[in-house]
Amino acid sequence: MKKINFLKPDNNNLSFFLILGTLFFILGITDFSLNNFLDKNITFFLPRYINFFTPLIFGVIGLHFIRIEFSGIKQLEILNKNINTNNFNAAFSLFIIFLLIFCIPPLLNWFIFDANISGNTKEACTGSGACWVYIKVWFNRFMYGMYPNAEQWRVNLSFTIVLAFVGIGFFMPAKYRKYLTFYYTIFLPIISFLLIYYLISGGSFGLVWVETGAWGGLSLTFIVSFFCLIFCFPIGMMLALGRRSDLPAIKYSSLSFIEFWRGVPLITVLFMSAVMFPMFLPDGTYMDKLIRVIIAITLFEAAYVAEVIRGGLQALPRGQYDAAKSLGMGYWKLHLLVILPQALKLVIPGIANTFLALVKDTPLILVVGLLELAGMLGIAKTNPEWLGFSMEGYVFAAMIFWIICYSMSRYSQNLEIKYKTDR
Amino acid sequence: MSEKIIQMKNVNKWFDDFHVLKDIDLNVESKQKIVVCGPSGSGKSTLIRCINRLEEHQKGSIIVDGTELSENTKNIEKIRAEVGMVFQQFNLFPHLSILDNCTLAPIWVKKMAKKDAENLAMQQLEQVQIADQSQKFPGQLSGGQQQRCAIARALCMKPKIMLFDEPTSALDPEMIKEVLDAMVNLAKAGMTMIVVTHEMGFAKEVADEVIFMDEGMIIEKASTKEFFANPKSDRTKLFLSQIL
Numbered sequence: 117m118k119k120i121n122f123l124k125p126d127n128n129n130l131s132f133f134l135i136l137g138t139l140f141f142i143l144g145i146t147d148f149s150l151n152n153f154l155d156k157n158i159t160f161f162l163p164r165y166i167n168f169f170t171p172l173i174f175g176v177i178g179l180h181f182i183r184i185e186f187s188g189i190k191q192l193e194i195l196n197k198n199i200n201t202n203n204f205n206a207a208f209s210l211f212i213i214f215l216l217i218f219c220i221p222p223l224l225n226w227f228i229f230d231a232n233i234s235g236n237t238k239e240a241c242t243g244s245g246a247c248w249v250y251i252k253v254w255f256n257r258f259m260y261g262m263y264p265n266a267e268q269w270r271v272n273l274s275f276t277i278v279l280a281f282v283g284i285g286f287f288m289p290a291k292y293r294k295y296l297t298f299y300y301t302i303f304l305p306i307i308s309f310l311l312i313y314y315l316i317s318g319g320s321f322g323l324v325w326v327e328t329g330a331w332g333g334l335s336l337t338f339i340v341s342f343f344c345l346i347f348c349f350p351i352g353m354m355l356a357l358g359r360r361s362d363l364p365a366i367k368y369s370s371l372s373f374i375e376f377w378r379g380v381p382l383i384t385v386l387f388m389s390a391v392m393f394p395m396f397l398p399d400g401t402y403m404d405k406l407i408r409v410i411i412a413i414t415l416f417e418a419a420y421v422a423e424v425i426r427g428g429l430q431a432l433p434r435g436q437y438d439a440a441k442s443l444g445m446g447y448w449k450l451h452l453l454v455i456l457p458q459a460l461k462l463v464i465p466g467i468a469n470t471f472l473a474l475v476k477d478t479p480l481i482l483v484v485g486l487l488e489l490a491g492m493l494g495i496a497k498t499n500p501e502w503l504g505f506s507m508e509g510y511v512f513a514a515m516i517f518w519i520i521c522y523s524m525s526r527y528s529q530n531l532e533i534k535y536k537t538d539r
Numbered sequence: 540m541s542e543k544i545i546q547m548k549n550v551n552k553w554f555d556d557f558h559v560l561k562d563i564d565l566n567v568e569s570k571q572k573i574v575v576c577g578p579s580g581s582g583k584s585t586l587i588r589c590i591n592r593l594e595e596h597q598k599g600s601i602i603v604d605g606t607e608l609s610e611n612t613k614n615i616e617k618i619r620a621e622v623g624m625v626f627q628q629f630n631l632f633p634h635l636s637i638l639d640n641c642t643l644a645p646i647w648v649k650k651m652a653k654k655d656a657e658n659l660a661m662q663q664l665e666q667v668q669i670a671d672q673s674q675k676f677p678g679q680l681s682g683g684q685q686q687r688c689a690i691a692r693a694l695c696m697k698p699k700i701m702l703f704d705e706p707t708s709a710l711d712p713e714m715i716k717e718v719l720d721a722m723v724n725l726a727k728a729g730m731t732m733i734v735v736t737h738e739m740g741f742a743k744e745v746a747d748e749v750i751f752m753d754e755g756m757i758i759e760k761a762s763t764k765e766f767f768a769n770p771k772s773d774r775t776k777l778f779l780s781q782i783l
Contacts, residue, residue: 444620
């Protein structure tokens, strides 16, 4: 055996250092696990303040020994390069490993191993984990709110049809591609509105009328988000252009509109739309609460979208305007053909951000008595039969919202890649 | 004497307090090639940007091809469609392919059929020798190629006048020649051209007249031969001695 320098592990004593390092590392992990799960402290003889850090110290020493350059072992090199470049990195990696060991088993226990899912009553929940029975029993309500059970096929059918129409857009033959914008911004909203008006709301064609107050759950989340997203984008775009207009009347009306809506909390806007707005309507006219709420959120978010798009417009060099003008393009051609396609591409992340915020803002409509997913949770957790399961409910809602938002986020990233042309 | 295609009378322009153009009088005849030179900040670019009203003048009159430049937007768009412009920074549209860059304005401004516009564009790209790049995006091309594409894009509008605003200033030295060649070919084809440039070789080869500007005024305006052989003002002599 060659000379061993413990401060500088090298290639010459590769196997020795590897074994020693692995042992120390395993010792660290074992120490931590024993402390955590079995309440056993193998280093009890040390002073308390050192004792607390022993797993970390063992681990760092272990990682130090296996940090060998040019070892010729591929896996080891990958490991060293990614989590073990220096002592700080090693400590940080260990910290994360400990955190995972600390969190994952209890979480898994709560979610799966100790959870109950069979049965239909509260009594079926005997384990110490989550009571998914609660979600199962209330699932219908979480999805459809107070919508009558017998009529729920109408909601399903409408959503399926809308989804089908969206899908058709994706597989549209190249010949009709140029109508795609028109299809998505004008045709689809109209179809969706008609579906909602005649199918979900009902009242004609022999369908029972279901008032909007009874709508709720995830389907309401979708309805509100869908319409707000579709309408707030073009309105925001117009506002952004208006704010940069040369005409003072347009410029200052856009400016004051944007600043007004940005300055008011959403919850106030919702209250106003529900309580104050009807007072300004002439006698005898009536506008449904849901429509008022959708208009309110749309205008509110449009102001944000406008500012995001304005950022994109300002990022474009002046030469683009000059070039388009010098080719004889007027205001609309210049913006629609040259400026907006580039500006919108730049602000995809910002728009996605605003849209995600919008989707997550929809639960606020519960303040005016519309109960979408999060609102239904509030009802369910105060039901005397099912007291004490709010945790499961909120976790469930969080997962649903996370899935929605994450897929939106992924989609926006795809768009970014798709429209990326090298500058 | 052929017709006067550009008539500038007593043109004045201010940027806030800064007097950029002072009493500019300039007549350009059809098919004439004019090179504008002068130190930076002398108002050369502003002068030619006034001709298609990318900048507004505040006093005097500019008549381009019989139409006076005024607040009337219809007139401005008409003139801009007849006056092509090439910029220092190319200003191609980065979101469109080279071919689409060239067909965009003919299709949407001149209402040309797509097929015709594409044929025309390929023809123009052929002229500047980048027809093989037509499906690429501007970001994938070299500076010289981009500038040649910008020339082709302007030519697709079939302009009567071409304005060049320092077309070679942003290019690497070895790319300057390819752009200048394209411009020389264009000049030989009989285009009316106003070129802001420091390329005196180009001026000697194609220009009918050279204008020297300083501090917003036209200091000297002479035929090319005269201008280089015996410049009249001291300022011009100094400039030429530094640049040649």
